[in-house]
Every structure is written in structure tokens, then in C-alpha cells.
Amino acid sequence: MSANTTIASYKQLEGRSKITNLLLRWFLYFILILFASYFIFPLYVMLVTAFKTMPEIRQGNLLTLPNQLNFESWIVAWGGRGYGAGDTYLRPYFWNSIKMVVPAVFFSTFIGAMTGYVLTKWRFKGDRWVFLFLLFGCFIPYQAILLPMARTLAVLGISNSILGLVVVHSVYGIPFTTLFFRNYYVSIPDELIKAARIDGAGFFKIFFKILLPISAPIIVVTVIWQFTQIWNDFLFGATFSFGKAAPIQVALNNMVLSSTSVKEYNVDMASAIIAGVPTLIVYVLAGKYFIKGLTSGAVKG
Amino acid sequence: MFKWLDKNLPKIVLAPSLGLISWFVYGFILWTFYISFTNSKILPKYELWGVGQYVKLWKTHKWLIAVDNLLIFTVLFLVICIVIGVILAIFLDQKIRAEGVLRTIYLYPMALSFIVTGTAWKWILNPTLGIQKLFIDMGFENFTFDWLVNREMAIYTIVIAGVWQSSGFVMALFLAGLRSIEDEIVKAAKIDGAGLFTVYWKILIPMMRPVFFTSFVILVHISIKSYDLIVALTQGGPGISTTMPALFMTQTAFHKSQVGLSAASAMMMFMAVAAVIIPYLYSELRRENVS
Numbered sequence: 001m002s003a004n005t006t007i008a009s010y011k012q013l014e015g016r017s018k019i020t021n022l023l024l025r026w027f028l029y030f031i032l033i034l035f036a037s038y039f040i041f042p043l044y045v046m047l048v049t050a051f052k053t054m055p056e057i058r059q060g061n062l063l064t065l066p067n068q069l070n071f072e073s074w075i076v077a078w079g080g081r082g083y084g085a086g087d088t089y090l091r092p093y094f095w096n097s098i099k100m101v102v103p104a105v106f107f108s109t110f111i112g113a114m115t116g117y118v119l120t121k122w123r124f125k126g127d128r129w130v131f132l133f134l135l136f137g138c139f140i141p142y143q144a145i146l147l148p149m150a151r152t153l154a155v156l157g158i159s160n161s162i163l164g165l166v167v168v169h170s171v172y173g174i175p176f177t178t179l180f181f182r183n184y185y186v187s188i189p190d191e192l193i194k195a196a197r198i199d200g201a202g203f204f205k206i207f208f209k210i211l212l213p214i215s216a217p218i219i220v221v222t223v224i225w226q227f228t229q230i231w232n233d234f235l236f237g238a239t240f241s242f243g244k245a246a247p248i249q250v251a252l253n254n255m256v257l258s259s260t261s262v263k264e265y266n267v268d269m270a271s272a273i274i275a276g277v278p279t280l281i282v283y284v285l286a287g288k289y290f291i292k293g294l295t296s297g298a299v300k301g
Numbered sequence: 302m303f304k305w306l307d308k309n310l311p312k313i314v315l316a317p318s319l320g321l322i323s324w325f326v327y328g329f330i331l332w333t334f335y336i337s338f339t340n341s342k343i344l345p346k347y348e349l350w351g352v353g354q355y356v357k358l359w360k361t362h363k364w365l366i367a368v369d370n371l372l373i374f375t376v377l378f379l380v381i382c383i384v385i386g387v388i389l390a391i392f393l394d395q396k397i398r399a400e401g402v403l404r405t406i407y408l409y410p411m412a413l414s415f416i417v418t419g420t421a422w423k424w425i426l427n428p429t430l431g432i433q434k435l436f437i438d439m440g441f442e443n444f445t446f447d448w449l450v451n452r453e454m455a456i457y458t459i460v461i462a463g464v465w466q467s468s469g470f471v472m473a474l475f476l477a478g479l480r481s482i483e484d485e486i487v488k489a490a491k492i493d494g495a496g497l498f499t500v501y502w503k504i505l506i507p508m509m510r511p512v513f514f515t516s517f518v519i520l521v522h523i524s525i526k527s528y529d530l531i532v533a534l535t536q537g538g539p540g541i542s543t544t545m546p547a548l549f550m551t552q553t554a555f556h557k558s559q560v561g562l563s564a565a566s567a568m569m570m571f572m573a574v575a576a577v578i579i580p581y582l583y584s585e586l587r588r589e590n591v592s
Binding site for chain 1: 307310311312314315317318319321322325326328329330332333336345385388389392393395397403405406407408409410411412413414415416417418420421422423424425430431432434435438465469470473474477522525526528529532533536546547550551554555560563564566567568570571574578582586
């Protein structure tokens, strides 16, 4: 192809009438904004509903704005009405979730980092199979382990406790955390480790002095992933805990389903937002790492 | 002794995670598998009973409805998520202003729990004050939208909420895929006179085959495991019209105390997931071997 024709066909492309191009562009933005409104819609509805009073909710519709910001439903959702029995509110369960998430994220991340380190930097015959063996744990439907897990927790005497949930989440987090760290450490040149070994550094020294300092990005990805997964979990929480030891998602579900009195949609929505806010904040602040976790679990190499 | 320790340190460090996963994943699955061949009711019994639970399972009306619902949900969830995800990814890839903001909006539902999502959609879809009232207020006086309480239609409300939650994820996968393709390929095709539509339809989308495959696997996997969303949105109702296998399993185990039957249903779910995941892991591993 000569230079001339190249320019000619470029011209041809650019030559499509300006109006068509502009219309296409408008169409593009129109569709993108349409979808954006579809995704924003429930969040908007939740927010305006949470700030309305019940009479306002009955008068208006999903989209109408509250007459004034009414914080009553937020206070009730968080701290209850103070009449004792039957008064469910989120505050204690929010702390339950924190007490569950922090140690579970720590243990699963630490174990995953060590496992990923061994599987990439201290390779042995069959290490690939070990990785596959662990990786499969990411995908099992947890229904297949619920029954024996319930019995195990009972035998250990930690059923219906935060400690039990910490154990469950730590264990079932290992396949994911191993995946993240293994894929990250695989890209770090082995020469770095070999040089350190020649200098006489041992197994732990290499990990803590060489690998850990450069692991910040993958630690962030892993911590965010585990935090989101564990905070949002419902199946384990609902199966292995009830009453006072329940995590926040279980409490939220119980609050919304309890049909003791008139349905208070504003309190429901305030509760849902409270239960969703921690992960949303993490997502807004560190979205890049969140997406990395999502996609690196799926697309590798 | 010291030397032995030093030499085997990596394996000793690996042992806890290997042990935990062997016990809590593989051991537990084997236990469930074994129990599915016994006549366990409230408590597990260890005498073998044969395939009775599986026969019973496939004669249980509720299980058949659950499987039916799973098929409907999976097909719709899969197709709609992929269509929306691909469209959004391609559109976002056109040097869009404020791409970052739009991407953040499309993906934020993934950061929420299915319980939060379900609670929100339950309110939006409720037939008295929700969408229905919105349209009536807008002037469509005879508008009715009662899917949430309609036996025939309730399953589709789960599709609506599920798609809302997960299509942004497919968008992110495809956008990452599109961005990883060399600009040169697109430029070359354009120079050869191919329009933008042809470039996508004939070149880029076929190149995305691995991404389609990945999305397929992840979405099928999400749909087989669907539990929270149904609990929050319909609790399997009205009646049992939106039951799905995961819900069936937990209800049979913990409310009806039919441990054997629920173990059989759990094994059916496990086999369905394994049928999708094992080929996927195998192909991923092969790809890694090649590269």
C-alpha cells in the first residue's frame, strides 16, 4: 500500500459527515447516561426514602425529594427506640461485624501471603497441583460444607459466636488470598531471592525483608477483597450465628423482615445504607484496587 | 535436626493452609457426599442407605421448581449481564469524557451485599408505593407492576436485581480485555477501510473469546450459588415460586431437619459447579503453561 492511498483512506474515514459523527457521539452519551441513571436509581431512592417521614412516603413517590431532611429513621435504625425487647437496631451488630472482619481479614491475608510465597519462590515438584488444589476452594458452593461445618463449630464449642465466624471466614478466604499473592509473587524476578540466599538470608528473612516491603499493592487488593466479601457475607452469618452474635447483614435482614408493626420503609432504607456504607466507602476511596481484585480473580496472565 | 528444619521450612509453612483446605473443603465435601447416601434426619446417621435421597430429591416438587427457577434465572442473568456489559465496555472505550466517573457508577453495586441490594429493590418493586405508584403519578393511571407478589413473575424480579448488581462486573472484565488489545490492530483495520462497527464485530469481539468464557463461568457460578438475594427479595415466595437450589438446601437442612436430603441437594449443586469450573481451571492452567 502506498503512502498516498493510506492518506486517502484516512480522509475517507474522517470525511464521514461531521453531523453524523456528532449525532453518533450524542447517542453514545445518551446511552451511557441512561445506564448510569439505572445504576444510580436505587441508591437515590434509598437515600431520599431514608430522609422522609412515613406520611411523606405514602403521599409522594420513589423520586420525590423529602420536604426536609428528617434524621429520625437513621437514629432509629442505628440505636433503636429504646423500648427493650423486640427493638432491633444495627449498632451492636455493626460492631459484631467489625470484630469479625478485622481478625478474619488479617489471618486469611497473612496465610495467603505465606502460601503464595512458598508456591512461587520455594518451588517443589507438584507445586502447581498444590496451587490448583487450593484454588478449587474459591469456587465450591458453600452448601456442600455447611452441614459438617455446623457440626465442627458445635464440637469446638464456638457455634453461634463471633470467634466461630472468624474461623470460618479465615479458612474459606485462604484460596482467594493465595490466588492473589501467588499471581503477584510469580511476576517478581527469582534473581532477587537467589541473590539474598547467597548472602545467607533465610526463609523468613527473605519474606519480611525483601518481599513484604514490595507487596503493598497486592496487600491492599487482598485486604479490600476480603473485607468486602466478609462484610457482605450472609450465608455463613445466617447459618452459624443468630441472636446477639449475628453480623450486620443478618441483622439487617431480620429488621427488614420483622413484621411486628407497620412497615417503616424509611427505617429499612436507612438500615440498608448503614450496612452498605463501609464497603461503599472502601470502594470509592480505593476503587482501583477493588476492580483489580475482581478482575484478577478472573483473568490471569 | 536444625538442618532438616531449615530444608523443610517452606513445606512446614505451607502445611497449615494445605491442611485447613484439605479438611475444611475436601474433607467436608466428602462428608456431605457420604451423608447424602444415608437416611439421616435431624442428626447424621452413618449407615449407608443407597441412592434413596437422590431418588426422593428428584421427586420433590419444590426441588423441581428450584431447578426450573435456576435455569430461567441463569439464562436471563447470563445473557442480559453479558449484553449490557459488552455494550457499556465498547461505548466507554470511545474516548468518553468522565469515563472514570461512569465506570465507578456502573460498578458500585458490586461493593454492596446482596442483602442491601435485595432490600433496596424490594422497596422499589413493592406494588403499592414503588414503581407502580411512580408511573401512576406520572399519569399512567392504569399502570400495574406487581411482579414481586405475582407467582408467575416474581422470579424475574430476582433477575432485575441480579443484573443490576453484576453487569458492571462484566463491563469491567470486557473493558480490561479491550484495553489489552494493541491499538495497532485497530489502526491497521481502519486503514484497510473497515468502519468502527466492522472493527468491533469482526475483529475485537471475536478476540474477546476468553473474556466471554470467563464471564460465563463467573456468572453461572454466581447464579448457582444465589441465596442472599432471594432471601432478601422474596424469601422464595410468593409460596415457593422463587425457590432456588441454595435456598432449598438450607431450608431442608436447618428448618425441616432432613439432613440426608439436603446433603443430596448440596451434592447436586456441587456437581453443577464442578462441571463448569473444572474445565475452566484446566484451560486457565494450560494457557499459563503455554505462555
